[in-house]
């Protein structure tokens with residue numbers, strides 16, 4: 126059973142702090158009917174040096190870019206929203222949390238054209254552990270290739286993190302769970318590996334690291350970009366390319382990256398062991414580096430951390 130969210134504290138809603146139970150949306154809100162929202166998932170880490178939000182500017186930039194791709198105008202400046210995020214963390218007295226800002230078309234009329242609908246904005250924060258479980262970080266998870274293809278860039282702007290896009294992710298997750306797997310891996314419309322329903326994917330072969338390129342219909346993950354940079358700084362070669370299903374099955378190691386998933390090892394795909402069927406050495410090394418960085422133990426990457 127998936128655990129519910131803690132219904133306490135305050136939610137920032139259109140510039141005001143409301144009690145958790147009062148932050149409600151009308152049943153005729155445009156976003157509810159047509160999936161017209163854009164959002165982010167961000168993490169704030171409690172470190173020895175204080176609380177830090179990981180790559181806040183990059184997440185805010187992606188949020189506004191997602192809105193632009195859907196011609197939606199967020200009625201706050203980036204700076205205002207950044208400050209609202211920090212205020213929300215402070216007012217809820219959290220040292221570490223998951224942060225969910227969302228902007229969506231609210232209630233005005235019901236037609237596909239959102240003209241006249243307000244753009245409502247909310248920010249919620251809550252304490253959240255590992256997304257795929259502790260086991261995902263250490264032992265690795267069991268995945269399956271989904272029969273549902275990742276949405277195609279000729280259908281939707283796939284680089285936008287938009288609420289409606291997650292119907293595609295939902296189908297892949299439900300299908301994987303029904304068949305007894307921990308997580309799905311989706312292919313793009315051309316049959317190349319794209320990503321997980323909420324994670325980017327990496328493979329390792331003979332010491333070389335690779336990940337599907339933007340051309341494979343992926344969401345350009347901020348954790349993905351961070352891991353590419355960290356791995357290169359660690360001396361690894363990282364390729365962004367088209368990845369075939371078989372190539373991933375033959376990988377020595379594979380792992381997911383994402384704000385929620387952080388760096389999670391993949392130990393098996395459709396019953397085929399990846400490498401030795403456990404978290405690989407390079408995965409572990411990158412994972413360690415990633416956690417050192419987000420926990421403010423790496424001077425070199427402090428610019429990625431925004432103090433609360």
Ligand SMILES: Cc1ncc(COP(=O)(O)O)c(C=O)c1O
Nearest residue numbers: 323324325344346347348383384
């Ligand atoms: C579909 C999808 N791909 C990849 C990611 C990973 O992106 P990030 O590392 O920015 O969280 C996410 C999560 O936001 C996602 O929803």
